[in-house]
Amino acid sequence: xxxxxxxxxxxxxxxxxxxxxxxxxxxxxxxxxxxxxxxxxxxxxxxxxxxxxxxxxxxxxxxxxxxxxxxxxxxxxxxxxxxxxxxxxxxxxxxxxxxxxxxxxxxxxxxxxxxxxxxxxxxxxxxxxxxxxxxxxxxxxxxxxxxxxxxxxxxxxxxxxxxxxxxxxxxxxxxx
Amino acid sequence: xxxxxxxxxxxxxxxxxxxxxxxxxxxxxxxxxxxxxxxxxxxxxxxxxxxxxxxxxxxxxxxxxxxxxxxxxxxxxxxxxxxxxxxxxxxxxxxxxxxxxxxxxxxxxxxxxxxxxxxxxxxxxxxxxxxxxxxxxxxxxxxxxxxxxxxxxxxxxxxxxxxxxxxxxxxxxxxxxxxxxxxxxxxxxxxxxxxxxxxxxxxxxxxxxxxxxxxxxxxxxxxxxxxxxxxxxxxxxxxxxxxxxxxxxxxxxxxxxxxxxxxxxxxxxxxxxxxxxxxxxxxxxxxxxxxxxxxxxxxxxxxxxxxxxxxxxxxxxxxxxxxxxxxxxxxxxxxxxxxxxxxxxxxxxxxxxxxxxxxxxxxxxxxxxxxxxxxxxxxxxxxxxxxxxxxxxxxxxxxxxxxxxxxxxxxxxxxxxxxxxxxxxxxxxxxxxxxxxxxxxxxxxxxxxxxxxxxxxxxxxxxxxxxxxxxxxxxxxxxxxxxxxxxxxxxxxxxxxxxxxxxxxxxxxxxxxxxxxxxxxxxxxx
Numbered sequence: 055x056x057x058x059x060x061x062x063x064x065x066x067x068x069x070x071x072x073x074x075x076x077x078x079x080x081x082x083x084x085x086x087x088x089x090x091x092x093x094x095x096x097x098x099x100x101x102x103x104x105x106x107x108x109x110x111x112x113x114x115x116x117x118x119x120x121x122x123x124x125x126x127x128x129x130x131x132x133x134x135x136x137x138x139x140x141x142x143x144x145x146x147x148x149x150x151x152x153x154x155x156x157x158x159x160x161x162x163x164x165x166x167x168x169x170x171x172x173x174x175x176x177x178x179x180x181x182x183x184x185x186x187x188x189x190x191x192x193x194x195x196x197x198x199x200x201x202x203x204x205x206x207x208x209x210x211x212x213x214x215x216x217x218x219x220x221x222x223x224x225x226x227x228x229x230x
Numbered sequence: 231x232x233x234x235x236x237x238x239x240x241x242x243x244x245x246x247x248x249x250x251x252x253x254x255x256x257x258x259x260x261x262x263x264x265x266x267x268x269x270x271x272x273x274x275x276x277x278x279x280x281x282x283x284x285x286x287x288x289x290x291x292x293x294x295x296x297x298x299x300x301x302x303x304x305x306x307x308x309x310x311x312x313x314x315x316x317x318x319x320x321x322x323x324x325x326x327x328x329x330x331x332x333x334x335x336x337x338x339x340x341x342x343x344x345x346x347x348x349x350x351x352x353x354x355x356x357x358x359x360x361x362x363x364x365x366x367x368x369x370x371x372x373x374x375x376x377x378x379x380x381x382x383x384x385x386x387x388x389x390x391x392x393x394x395x396x397x398x399x400x401x402x403x404x405x406x407x408x409x410x411x412x413x414x415x416x417x418x419x420x421x422x423x424x425x426x427x428x429x430x431x432x433x434x435x436x437x438x439x440x441x442x443x444x445x446x447x448x449x450x451x452x453x454x455x456x457x458x459x460x461x462x463x464x465x466x467x468x469x470x471x472x473x474x475x476x477x478x479x480x481x482x483x484x485x486x487x488x489x490x491x492x493x494x495x496x497x498x499x500x501x502x503x504x505x506x507x508x509x510x511x512x513x514x515x516x517x518x519x520x521x522x523x524x525x526x527x528x529x530x531x532x533x534x535x536x537x538x539x540x541x542x543x544x545x546x547x548x549x550x551x552x553x554x555x556x557x558x559x560x561x562x563x564x565x566x567x568x569x570x571x572x573x574x575x576x577x578x579x580x581x582x583x584x585x586x587x588x589x590x591x592x593x594x595x596x597x598x599x600x601x602x603x604x605x606x607x608x609x610x611x612x613x614x615x616x617x618x619x620x621x622x623x624x625x626x627x628x629x630x631x632x633x634x635x636x637x638x639x640x641x642x643x644x645x646x647x648x649x650x651x652x653x654x655x656x657x658x659x660x661x662x663x664x665x666x667x668x669x670x671x672x673x674x675x676x677x678x679x680x681x682x683x684x685x686x687x688x689x690x691x692x693x694x695x696x697x698x699x700x701x702x703x704x705x706x707x708x709x710x711x712x713x714x715x716x717x718x719x720x721x722x723x724x725x726x727x728x729x730x731x732x733x734x735x736x737x738x739x740x741x742x743x744x745x746x747x748x749x750x751x752x753x754x755x756x
Contacts, residue, residue, distance in 0.1 A: 069256070084267060139256055139257070140253075201252060202252050202256065203255075203256060206245070206253035
């Protein structure tokens, strides 16, 4: 068996992926929480695709912007904490997917759409938001929180509780 | 292999040690995150504190908003409007009387684009407790529009609808009618002085559109009349109410820029409308327009002419072109921030280079003003055939201040004052030291590229306590408040005189093709 198929390596990379995405979320959230001048209004105002009307209406309504700002700041922070610590991992992953999908919908890099916002790379349909979203889907399919995370405490309290790990890992247990 | 004898695992929180370690595997990473985060935050905070302490400017909105009106409008004021063209209609709307058709269109615009908040801003205006009782216009259709606006049902602040205003064909009749307590003058410039002088002689307060007058002589006469009568006078430079201008004044007062040697202000427009090629009303004809009355105080009399009537800014007989239309605003903004007063001299140039439609007012125009006492030059540069927005920049030895809807300050690489801070890496001259976006919660001293971008886009509205309001509305409210409760207006006759003379110096220089100067002793352009 090549080393890259070893259960240790597979689980290790999954946990590492979870930590990296969690780190990113947590810092994005905290940076916003600690910057009193941050607001989502500018980003929303760039909206061009689905639900454009809704996003623009939010951007133009101070109360709605305040609510969206809070949801973003705390959403990102809590998702980040969840992913990093492996706490309520499943909920954090699902919430992360939803949030990233919203970011993508507001400003998808489609041909013909141009944005005034500064971007640090070149994108066509696929951007880093979409890739991070896909990474979270992988983490949803192969969760690691109950084995390598605080969820383990809850898992113990519940039934027999070792979570279905990555198939190769699970397979590894079965076949090797 | 080794023997199978294992120590019995100690249980901890119901887990084996091995299990526990697995559960806590991410904690060290979390620790690294936290340490790095605190380090970065400490560095940012230090930079921010050091910067703001050094700059001596407050983080929040303008500390002092001059003449902010907080007193309830006690006495009802009967308002008259002379000149119900585009600007007159806008002023009356900001006083609380939108034309019903405008309301319909604003509602449609909002339905099509939810970002369009014109109607909401109008309806959110304070009820100024005024009634529009008199309308005067030489064009029947516009006079009727004014009457329709006076009785509009949709009033801001839940105000009730009023009875229709009376229409007057002569402004003198309007002033003599006893139907108005105060008057807004929004006619072409060649009428401003005569109307204001007549209103002043009756003790009727005046809100007059810019440019204050068409000529120097008119400016002198108007100044003396207003001073002599002590009426409350407001010139229509609504930028006086803009939050970013107020904040800019704070930045300059804190001497963040160091010695300012050059101020550059600009106008770039690139549309026929922006070049005063305004719509000719299909019902405009010698029967509906009192042409002779319109051109009565004009320098030159000509036969009935629709273009001259509807696009009057294109001719120096009725106004002063770019000078009185847009330089006047730019100058007043700079005058508000720096308190410049009348310049020592000016050289102006330009020409009719793009809109060769028979006009004599230049569509490209530059004026260079010297203020030797202040050791600075003020440059105005405009074209009506290019839309490259160049903004307004104050250039100091230590920093540059850029004012648009928003405000941004960037340090100079060779600054004396900031040399140490630049060396210490606290200030990066390639990025703004701070930006200030009106309506946001304050100065942003750790500006990201995105924040910088959004700030630079500026905003159409000004803000009071985070609420979006029109600067026009505030400017009118300030005038009405001074009428009711005394006190001064922010663009009073002194500021108006400075504005008029400064603009007329440039016009004279352009027309006569020479450098002109101001004689402060004789109070004359020479």
